[in-house]
């Protein structure tokens with residue numbers, strides 16, 4: 001059975017078609033015939049060896065990928081989510097060893113798999129689960145109330161875009177940064193204020209909110225550079241574990257999406273958000289599995305809007 005993975009860590013060229021054993025759905029599990037897998041920044045870390053500590057418990061090949069969409073072709077016993085064989089579905093995958101989304105057949109716990117949003121292709125659907133759940137978790141961790149102000153860095157990105165859209169849906173005022181060419185995109189995602197990106201992000205935010213914002217979601221990983229955008233007593237959530245809680249009275253949290261693995265209700269909530277137009281599913285391009293390395297090269301070059309998607 002075909003997958004895209006690495007046997008030896010390296011650059012995009014290290015990705016190759018690998019053969020992995022076929023698996024069957026056990027109790028509480030379903031199997032997907034995967035059609036589409038989105039390419040995310042974290043996949044490049046799984047490919048280049050940055051995750052070696054977590055991966056070395058298993059022998060190669062290592063198969064990256066946290067987002068899959070496809071059709072259910074096997075259901076194990078004790079599955080009570082209402083999914084049936086033949087359903088079009090989407091899922092978040094927490095990769096381990098050869099268990100990643102870049103494979104044509106994938107067994108997952110049933111609660112990680114929800115119906116794909118109606119009216120969207122499977123290519124579009126696979127762009128939603130992981131980053132949508134990450135933004136959902138960040139909003140929970142920030143703990144903001146309607147009318148409060150959310151700042152987002154990297155607003156044109158997959159995570160940042162969902163932060164803006166879900167933040168607006170939660171009744172927040174949103175300020176985001178963007179490059180010159182992404183200004184209109186970020187405005188269209190719903191940001192109330194868009195400032196040019198740069199190392200002076202905090203100052204630009206303070207020009208609009210002199211006391212600082214109530215919460216910050218740091219999708220561009222500005223870390224220290226973004227701290228002063230947050231007011232005293234505000235909250236800062238990092239997607240890469242950054243914290244500086246000794247600096248000021250700010251509630252730093254780490255957004256790690258794997259904590260929502262198997263949260264059927266939250267993932268299904270994202271399906272509904274897609275269907276009612278609250279979130280936008282953005283695809284940059286599709287790549288046949290044999291050309292997955294091109295998708296990684298493109299992602300790492302920066303500036304890609306929407307997700308590159310590997311198709312099987």
Ligand SMILES: NC(=O)c1ccc[n+]([C@@H]2O[C@H](COP(=O)([O-])OP(=O)(O)OC[C@H]3O[C@@H](n4cnc5c(N)ncnc54)[C@H](OP(=O)(O)O)[C@@H]3O)[C@@H](O)[C@H]2O)c1
Pocket residue numbers: 040041042130131134153154155156157158159160177179197198219220221238239240255256257258302303304
């Ligand atoms: N912890 C978790 O569970 C979790 C889950 C999901 C994502 N993440 C992390 O979240 C981050 C964002 O993911 P993503 O998928 O949204 O990435 P993405 O789609 O590549 O978006 C990142 C955005 O930030 C912009 N950016 C990069 N450097 C910047 C800078 N110095 N100043 C301002 N903007 C900058 C990028 O613009 P250009 O492309 O033009 O450079 C892009 O618009 C990644 O680090 C990812 O690994 C973590």
